[in-house]
Amino acid sequence: xxxxxxxxxxxxxxxxxxxxxxxxxxxxxxxxxxxxxxxxxxxxxxxxxxxxxxxxxxxxxxxxxxxxxxxxxxxxxxxxxxxxxxxxxxxxxxxxxxxxxxxxxxxxxxxxxxxxxxxxxxxxxxxxxx
Amino acid sequence: xxxxxxxxxxxxxxxxxxxxxxxxxxxxxxxxxxxxxxxxxxxxxxxxxxxxxxxxxxxxxxxxxxxxxxxxxxxxxxxxxxxxxxxxxxxxxxxxxxxxxxxx
Numbered sequence: 733x734x735x736x737x738x739x740x741x742x743x744x745x746x747x748x749x750x751x752x753x754x755x756x757x758x759x760x761x762x763x764x765x766x767x768x769x770x771x772x773x774x775x776x777x778x779x780x781x782x783x784x785x786x787x788x789x790x791x792x793x794x795x796x797x798x799x800x801x802x803x804x805x806x807x808x809x810x811x812x813x814x815x816x817x818x819x820x821x822x823x824x825x826x827x828x829x830x831x832x833x834x835x836x837x838x839x840x841x842x843x844x845x846x847x848x849x850x851x852x853x854x855x856x857x858x859x860x861x862x
Numbered sequence: 863x864x865x866x867x868x869x870x871x872x873x874x875x876x877x878x879x880x881x882x883x884x885x886x887x888x889x890x891x892x893x894x895x896x897x898x899x900x901x902x903x904x905x906x907x908x909x910x911x912x913x914x915x916x917x918x919x920x921x922x923x924x925x926x927x928x929x930x931x932x933x934x935x936x937x938x939x940x941x942x943x944x945x946x947x948x949x950x951x952x953x954x955x956x957x958x959x960x961x962x963x964x965x966x
Contacts, residue, residue, distance in 0.1 A: 755933035756952035797925035
């Protein structure tokens, strides 16, 4: 499962769902993938120190076995530039979605998001809040 | 007299003794932070040469256990009913097959 910036931002606002997913994935011996641009986008949109602290918690060394940060290499970025711009929009908005779309397509795994419509446009599976 | 968490460490049963080390350090109230490179960070440092000898799978398990404890501590701040509902939802997520092309 890949976590996008909308779901990370929800965690920053005090939601329990991402932390619960981390616990469940750890017990299941699975990993959650967070593209680094998604983490940065969520951190950048955090408006309070508490929200930033919750997002920083995702980088705790204790979580390193269950959370895998997906860094964007130069070659990867070039591939992302070739992605068609569909529902994700242009400019900064596209820059937040493109790494998730690209990673989801490459790994063929669903995305954890609050905005599934973007991924529907790319034919990518997603999961949202209950 | 302060406990020496490294006193029990040998090189022949490094896997089991890493677990003992983690338990002992936790008992002192110090943070137990096992990294993928095998270092125990925080106030105390384990001998790197010992941790390098630990099988990676064991180290991964130790990190996961530390992660689960970190999650439990994090969720302890929230309403137990909310946490229980979220846990049920999260368990369902893990049932997803590894490759899913379309949303259900």
